Amino acid sequence: MARTRPLMIQIATGDTRPIVRQIVDAVRMQIATGELQAGDQLPSVRGLAQQLTINPNTVAKAYAELTTEGWVDSRQGLGLFVAPPRQRLSEAERERRFDEAVQRFVNDVVPLDATLEEVHERMDAEFRALAPRKTA
Known part of the structure; x- marks a missing residue:
């Protein structure tokens, strides 16, 4: 059974990167370093938005990018999960x-x-x- 993992992400207001990019970069790094394992469930859009005190649309955009790039998989009715390792880029x-x-x-x-x-x-x-x- 997959375990829901809290995302230890901090948004830096002084960072030149948009908040969406900060979230995407942080999740990628946690997956690449093994902090997040294949099958781990990510917090819901609303849950992460509340944790970071940001707009849920911002989290939804970040999650959509991570899904498109193959870092996470969306399972209908269940949520988002870290995808198994694979060649993500040509x-x-x-x-x-x-x-x-x-x-x-x-x-x-x-x-x-x-x-x-x-x-x-x-x-x-x-x-x-x-x-x-x-x-x-």
Whole structure:
């Protein structure tokens, strides 16, 4: 039986990303790191909207995007569930998104005068911090 998992998401008012994007990014990260497992049930639209004190339409849009991308499955009358792992993007789309992410990162970091060594150390530390969650 699937277990309903609360989503530990915080909306940052100072974040430049729209709230929908913050929700989508947070759920993706929780699935990718293993905090949310295949079969886990997500809170209802109204439940998450109340938890985050935001408009239910915002949550519905985020859930719709996650469903379209294959991160969650909708089960009629039951709710939303984390989808089993599968190839969600074509290799070409994966490469395109990866390139875009790297370009955004580089454009944000270069003006900070960070050395390549500092960048490598920070990136390595961030990935290591995610590793225990991903394997747990």
